[in-house]
Amino acid sequence: MANVRICMIGAGRVGKLHSGTLRRHVPGGELVALVDPFQKVLDETGDQFEIDRRFSSLEQALEAVDFDAVVITTPTPTHRDLAVLAAEQGKHVFLEKPMALTLAECDDIMSATARHGVILQMGFMRRFDPDFAAAWERIQAGEIGEVMIIKSLTHGPGLPPPWATDLKTSNGNLAEVNSHDLDTARWLSASTPLRMYVEVANFKGAERGVTSDHYYDNMFATVKFESGAMASISGVCPCDYGYDSRVEIVGKKGIMQIGELKGESIVVGIDRDQGLVTPIFRRWPDRFRWGYIRELEHFVDCVHAERRPIVTGEDGRWAVAMVLAGTRSFLEERPVYLQEVITSNG
Ligand SMILES: NC(=O)c1ccc[n+]([C@@H]2O[C@H](COP(=O)([O-])OP(=O)(O)OC[C@H]3O[C@@H](n4cnc5c(N)ncnc54)[C@H](O)[C@@H]3O)[C@@H](O)[C@H]2O)c1
Structure with missing residues (x-):
């Protein structure tokens, strides 16, 4: 071939x-x-x-x-x-x-x-990560029953390139960092997003010299899906301590967790005052290598x-629609239906 x-x-x-x-x-x-x-x-x-x-x-x-x-x-x-x-x-x-x-x-x-x-x-x-893919298969097979709640977080270590800290050229961290959570929440719940409410905050922007309008480095979103399922998605970037991506899914029959804070299964003990030390993922290419x-x-x-x-253009478009609804939500300080951005963003 x-x-x-x-x-x-x-x-x-x-x-x-x-x-x-x-x-x-x-x-x-x-x-x-x-x-x-x-x-x-x-x-x-x-x-x-x-x-x-x-x-x-x-x-x-x-x-x-x-x-x-x-x-x-x-x-x-x-x-x-x-x-x-x-x-x-x-x-x-x-x-x-x-x-x-x-x-x-x-x-x-x-x-x-x-x-x-x-x-x-x-x-x-x-969607190709072995842990996420296995979780999706097990949810599809009915192991934890119907999905009720998804809690998903992504924390990135450092500031992205300058174009990505400006809402006008990137749509902000909702797009740059949390697009992945928005996509996986929709994928894992197997449902269509209905409504979003987003709060944002800016804790570190000034000290890192980011002056763009409406810049935020912390984001918290609540998503309601048509199935009735709900997701909370949080983002912190820069968080400084490493790259952190974890998800918890609560179904009618049980619970599933994807990912952990620990980067590698190594524990080192040298100093009894410091205790045991274990690595954390340094960057996204390490966590999602596969x-x-x-x-x-x-x-x-x-x-x-x-x-x-x-993973198709349809999936990409839904994630963009969720970013737009989320952005409108924090700018207008109210919950926003996906239908509002889907009909008005032409
Ligand atoms: N999947 C992931 O985990 C992941 C992680 C980070 C970034 N991204 C995405 O990848 C994309 C790039 O992000 P990045 O962090 O590599 O950005 P970057 O700024 O590091 O690199 C972008 C490069 O594109 C070049 N460029 C600009 N306009 C161009 C054009 N018209 N033709 C060819 N090259 C052009 C720039 O000169 C720059 O070198 C963005 O869409 C970003 O959201 C994805």
Whole structure:
């Protein structure tokens, strides 16, 4: 079977992560080009992962290199144009979360990929994490009964890049950090979100020099689903102490927990005053190592088999709708029905 030839768009944090994953762990996915307008990063990532064909725009890469698919790892405001252009050129699209800034942009991406018959997979890697995937299967099999309550948290260690601390270019931490919780709560509850109420707070922004309007580093959301299930989702970023992602699901028959604070099953004892020391996950690539590998394996498999991925544009669009409802909720200090943003965000 021929390799799936991939053009990586974006050479920043996630561009590096996915380039390394493709190089080391996904032999069927061949990295043939790299695009980034920022020359220093383009060269750094190109050198690190031995990608010789380097371009400052997708247009240039399309002119010069033959490839089958793109992996888009650029800031959110660029997602729509890049994904639509790639689809129009018949390239399959792996797109990082959040899908886009608005629902209209999501619709453009979905219709372009559908019209040109190419695959669209969203970068919700938690769905491929062995623990999350096992939990979903066991819930589906009825082990804990009907889902009643989900408590999900994501705490990230440091500030994201500057574009991601500005609501106008990122939709804030609800999108940047908690998109994953919004997606998994919808997935694990197997229900449609109905209403959201969100509170936010800013504890560390000033001391870290973040001055953008409505910036928040703490977020607490309550989500009501059509099934009657409820979710609480919290986000802290920067939390400084490490990367922390945990979920608790209460069903009619039992309870399930995913993840723990401990990063590795090592305990070290050196000093009786300090007690036992055990590592914590340092960064998201450590916690979700397998999720990042399996999601790209899945993408390559889907391209080979011309199969619909398990995480689609629909899922990306729902997460964006939840981000928009949540943002409106804290700005207007009231619960917001999903229907309000779905009908008005055109
Ligand atoms: N799945 C995850 O766990 C995860 C984690 C972090 C970030 N993300 C997402 O990945 C995306 C990128 O985030 P990041 O942290 O890597 O950002 P980043 O700022 O580190 O990197 C983005 C790169 O894209 C480049 N770029 C900008 N416009 C471009 C264009 N038109 N064409 C090509 N390159 C362009 C920038 O120069 C930069 O090098 C965002 O959507 C973010 O939300 C996902």
